[in-house]
Amino acid sequence: QSSNERVWSSVAYIYHGETTPARGVYTTQSLTPVGAQQMFAQGSMFRARYIVDGNYTDEESSVTTHATIQGMEPLAIDSDQTSAISTNDRYISTSAIAFMQGLYPPVDLAVANSAGGLRAAALANGSLVDYPLNGYQYPDIDTLSTLDPDFIWINGKATCSKYYESVLNFTDDPVVVEMHDQTLNFYQRLWDAIFSSAFPLSMASFYYANDLYEYAAYQYNHDNTTHSKMTSVDLAMLALYAGIQQRDLNGNLSASGAVQGDMIRAISGRTLAAKVLAGLKLNMASRGSSNKLNLMFGSFEPMIAFFALSGLVNGPSADNFEQLPNPGAAMVFELFSNGGNGSYPAAHDLWVRFLYRSSSIAGTPFVEYSLFGNGNSQAEMRYSDFASGMQAIALDGIAAWCNICGSINLFCSGLSSNSGGSSGLPSTSYSSGAGIGRINPVVAGVIGSAVSSGLAGLLLFALVWLGFVRFSASRRDRRLGTLGGFKGAEKMASDNDLSYAKSGARHERTDSWELRNGAKATEEGRATVDSGA
Numbered sequence: 001q002s003s004n005e006r007v008w009s010s011v012a013y014i015y016h017g018e019t020t021p022a023r024g025v026y027t028t029q030s031l032t033p034v035g036a037q038q039m040f041a042q043g044s045m046f047r048a049r050y051i052v053d054g055n056y057t058d059e060e061s062s063v064t065t066h067a068t069i070q071g072m073e074p075l076a077i078d079s080d081q082t083s084a085i086s087t088n089d090r091y092i093s094t095s096a097i098a099f100m101q102g103l104y105p106p107v108d109l110a111v112a113n114s115a116g117g118l119r120a121a122a123l124a125n126g127s128l129v130d131y132p133l134n135g136y137q138y139p140d141i142d143t144l145s146t147l148d149p150d151f152i153w154i155n156g157k158a159t160c161s162k163y164y165e166s167v168l169n170f171t172d173d174p175v176v177v178e179m180h181d182q183t184l185n186f187y188q189r190l191w192d193a194i195f196s197s198a199f200p201l202s203m204a205s206f207y208y209a210n211d212l213y214e215y216a217a218y219q220y221n222h223d224n225t226t227h228s229k230m231t232s233v234d235l236a237m238l239a240l241y242a243g244i245q246q247r248d249l250n251g252n253l254s255a256s257g258a259v260q261g262d263m264i265r266a267i268s269g270r271t272l273a274a275k276v277l278a279g280l281k282l283n284m285a286s287r288g289s290s291n292k293l294n295l296m297f298g299s300f301e302p303m304i305a306f307f308a309l310s311g312l313v314n315g316p317s318a319d320n321f322e323q324l325p326n327p328g329a330a331m332v333f334e335l336f337s338n339g340g341n342g343s344y345p346a347a348h349d350l351w352v353r354f355l356y357r358s359s360s361i362a363g364t365p366f367v368e369y370s371l372f373g374n375g376n377s378q379a380e381m382r383y384s385d386f387a388s389g390m391q392a393i394a395l396d397g398i399a400a401w402c403n404i405c406g407s408i409n410l411f412c413s414g415l416s417s418n419s420g421g422s423s424g425l426p427s428t429s430y431s432s433g434a435g436i437g438r439i440n441p442v443v444a445g446v447i448g449s450a451v452s453s454g455l456a457g458l459l460l461f462a463l464v465w466l467g468f469v470r471f472s473a474s475r476r477d478r479r480l481g482t483l484g485g486f487k488g489a490e491k492m493a494s495d496n497d498l499s500y501a502k503s504g505a506r507h508e509r510t511d512s513w514e515l516r517n518g519a520k521a522t523e524e525g526r527a528t529v530d531s532g533a
Contacts, residue, residue, distance in 0.1 A: 006346065007067045007285035009335040010050060011276045011294040013154070014042060015303060016095035017360075018327045021215040024198035024292050031091045034221070038096040038328035042100025042360040046330075049366065050293060051103070063357075064366050067334065067357070069292045077104045078112035079140040080290055083279075086297040088143040096297040098138035107135045141297075149398050149411045154298045156271030156395075157250070160405035162257030167249050167290050173209055180206040184243060187212065190238075193229040194219065206241055213324075243324045250301045253310030253486075262404050267306025271401060272296075274394035277387060280352070287344040290295035298327045309393040310354075310371045317369055320358065328360035335383065350383035442460050 017035025020026040030037075048060040053068045055491050073081055077100070086096040110121050121128045144151035146159050146286070157163045170176055183206045191204040196214055204212065216238050219226035250265055257264030279294035307321040315321075332355040337345040352437050355366045369380040372389040381389075395401050402412035 001495040004339050005067075005336055006338075006340065006342070007050070007069050008288045008338045008350070009280055009292055009294070010067075010069060011279040011296075011333045012046070012328045012330050013272060013276075013296045013298065013306075014039075014095075014099060014305060014485045015088075015300045015325050015327060016092045016297060017098065018092045018218070018221075019213075021198070021218050023211055023215055025345060029091050031094045031098070032222075032423050035091070035095065035327060038360045039095045039098035040102040040329055040361070042122040042328045042357070043099035045102075045357070045360070045366075046099075046293075047103050047105075059362055062363050062365065067336075070288060072292055073112050075104075075107045076110040076112040076115070077137045077139050080114045080116050081292040082139075082295070083291060083293070084139060085150070085311070086141055086143050087299075088145045091296075092297050092299070093143045095143065096141050096295070097139065099295070099297070100137070102364065104137040104139070106131075106133055106137065110135055110137070151273045152398060152401050153275035153317075154272065154302065155298045156268035156401065157301065159409050160264075160267055160401075161408065162264050162404065163267050166255050166257055170249065174475065179244070183276070188235065190216075190234060192232065194226060206245060209238070209245035210242040210324075213238040219361055239324060243322060246301070246324060247304060247308070247313075247322070251306045251313065253308055258404060258406060262389055263309070264404070265397075266309050267303040267401075267405065268302040269307075269309045270393055270395045273309065273390045274396070276333050277390045277394060280333065280383075283335060284347065284350070300329070301327070303331055306331070310389070311373045312369060312371065315370060315373070320356070320367075320369075323358075326359035326361075330357045331355070332366065333358070347383060351380050352383055352386040353430045355379045377503070 016031070017038040018032050019029045019035055020032060024030050045060070045063050048056060049064040049067050050069045051074055053066065053074070056066075061256065066091070071081070082103075083094055084100065086093045109118065109121055109381045110116055111129055118128075123129060142150075144154070146155075146276050151158065170422045171180075187204040187206065188201065191199070193203055195204055195212060197210065198215055199208070216226070216230065216235060220235055221227075221228055248265070250268060252265040255265040256262050263270065275296065279291050283291040303325050312318070312321040334353050334355065336351055336353070337349050338351070340349065353368055354371050355368050357364055359367045371381070371386070374381070395404065399415040401407070402409070402415055
């Protein structure tokens, strides 16, 4: 960063903190104290980067440099400057609260001007009344349910019928079946020691890779018995396989839904791209007075989808984006300019950079990466180039999402198939838009590269390393080249495939593909659903 650089806006998507597992003895998925600390730590580093304009601690210096957003309120949350949205999942909304505690910690008698300033704390007798807990800051966080049209921007696959139709075919794919067969001994070896109390033996397989990994990771971190029975190598392999499974479910760019080439598996990345671009455009429209810091909180699936769509999974730093994001991970888009007299610049003087902080662990830095197939030397893009790249992958409005998803959500019935349906979100297009199918030629090259190389290297590495497979490399490479990258599925209260715990609490099973063909799966000895898990 240059010394005369000015940051005007930042849009960030943050993955929630550690939770209790969705399966096992826990009736609901809840943010843990560890998860709250992860989010608080991430919020503190965002404060160090964007708000505090002073000396850094040694830890802060190892993570970030100053990128103070112009005109940001330093002490009190100003909802005109900072927006925060979250899904209404309890563990995600509480993650957002923990993050905001780090972003704006308690301060005595700090009241934003938009909330009345210090006059709002003053009484007629001359005394001052502070917020409880020594000036605790109360953030305004919009928690969006699936009945709210705006939820699609942070969870585009929820209630997306065509997405679920696509993932139902997951276990029919010959490569996925072979992956299941080659790793089955590994999973079933761990079943008795690790999974038997939470999963039937039939679910100890690659088909449930992410459920198994999340459960094992939680037990490994919190249960001494599990920690002693499972090696770090076992946990690493569970993470690797979960990443492969999840990247196919949310980042397989060759999978299509209603329209050939609509990249239905990456739908959550396409909606997220639209929201990112809209946040920056709103800051530009207000000439920097609003939308200074735009925060979104959700699960990891939109991140994985965006990694695939933007070419990060096959760029020079692909290894960093082939893994599942860690709890508390954040990806960031900054709008900035160089030089000038301090007034808001013209659009042609604005630049954008993408940064990724892969976890909230101390010492993990914000790292800048290039998008859309650009080399590392082109990590900073002119806004116009960035906007073109994002428009090429983004969905242009809620009506476009309703059409591509074939969703039966109530708000879709009120939208014409030809309308923009923005629900407060500006169109991401300047001309013909980024609708259902058409892709910018430059970005199409990036996507084509991802489709051709996304799974091959990682799958071969996983299988060969464990000595599970003997096959002809040339034949396999040709097959893998058509599959695309592997990415993930999130659990939302609206998802189609639901099971009920004994307590009656509802649990989502978005990746229970065998519900479509349970008899066939059972007959072939594959996974079956345990609705009481």
